[in-house]
Amino acid sequence: MHIDAHVHVYPPEIEKNWKKIAETEPHFGTLCAGKAHKWGTVEAVVAQMEIDGLDQAWVMGVAFRDPGLCRLCNDYVMEALKKYPGKIRGLAVVNPLTRDFEKEIVRCREAGFIGVGELLPYGQVFDISDSRETWRLAAACQENGLFLLLHVAEPVGRDYPGKGGMGPREAAAFCENHPEVQVLFAHMGGGLWAYETMRCMKLVLENAWYDTAAAPFLFGPEVFRAAVAAGAGGKIIYGSDFPLLCADRYEKMFLASGLDEEALSRIRGGNALALLEKARSFSGLG
Ligand SMILES: [Zn+2]
Structure with a gap:
């Protein structure tokens, strides 16, 4: 099974x-004006999946502050799930500081979504290390x-x-505050995986996972x-x-990595x- 777990799509209105x-x-x-920025539709994802030989793409919109724009992205992903069942899987974007965002998470889960994200703490302006700002989000995910x-x-x-200002320190605090939530930290967790070598952190980071997004731009x-x-070999996700x-x-990086x-x-x-x-397995759904 070949899965791409970090794929962005943009509804045409956006x-x-x-x-x-x-x-x-x-x-x-700022993201759109960046020179690396590109737009992508669901159709472009499906076409690229053919080229890359992917079985599944985990697809999401962009995390906005405005819950209405988040919902627009989620609706677009929801349509894609219906069109390409099993091939496209969905992640929901929400603003975790807004009223009733939990309802949007439930709506997306009922439509078959598998995760929440990619949330952008620097842009949506919340602190992942501050449990007063994350407990509702953690509870809704779990x-x-x-x-x-x-x-x-x-x-x-x-x-x-x-890039934003949230890194391994804040990510580790989130893991410590919310051990019941499985957290996929984008961009190799900004290096959080290195702290898995600390005895006192191994248990704290049990719920941490790391994706490879943008690694060719960042690392060797x-x-x-x-x-x-x-x-962390069991927690790195393409x-x-x-x-x-x-x-x-x-693929070039993987082949050059020396891994078997x-x-x-x-x-x-x-x-x-x-x-x-x-x-x-950690869910309250039974
Ligand atoms: Zn990102």
């Missing part, structure tokens, strides 16, 4: 009106048997559009071997960040399935 939307969603404007995909970034190195291929050596990047760049086929096949899909199973 692409058409992005400049207007950017006036009230500055983080979205109750519905959904994993949570959070954007985090490495706290060192160059700045780029959409040795990052994957290092993460496996740190004990995600392309499509339309930003496609599988070819990652077994380790790579876990990254390409096995670990993603394990994440779903674990999220479901």
Whole structure:
């Protein structure tokens, strides 16, 4: 099973009106104006899946502050689930500080969504290390048997559009505050996996998973071997960040990583399935 766990799509209304939307969603404007930015539709995802030989794409919109725009993205993903059952799976975007966002999570779960994300703490302006701002989100994910995909970034190195200020420290605090939620940290967790080598952190990070999104822009291929050596080999999940990047760049990295086929096949899909199973097993749905 070959799975891409981090794929963005943009409803046509959002692409058409992005400049207007950017006036009230500055983080979205910054992303769109970045030179690496690309637009992507569900049809483009399905066409790329053919080229890349993917069995499943886990698809999501963009996390906005405005719940109405989040809902628009979720509706678009919902349509895609109906059109491509089994091939496209959905993640819901919500603003976890707004009223009734839990209802949107339930609506999406009932439509077959498997997760919540990719939430953008820097743009939606919430602090993932502050349990006063995350407890409702954590409860809603756990109750519905959904994993949570959070954007985090490495706290060192160059700045780029959409990097944001949340990194391993805040991500570790989230794990400690909410051990009942399975959290997929985007972009190799900004390096959070390295702390799996600390005895006192191993247990704290039990619910942490790491996706590879944008890794070709950020790291050398040795990052994957290092993460496996740190004990995180069962928690690294392939995600392309499509339309930003496609599988070819990652495959080059995987082949250069020095990892064997077994380790790579876990990254390409096995670990993603394990994440779903674990999220479901912690659910309040019974
Ligand atoms: Zn991200």
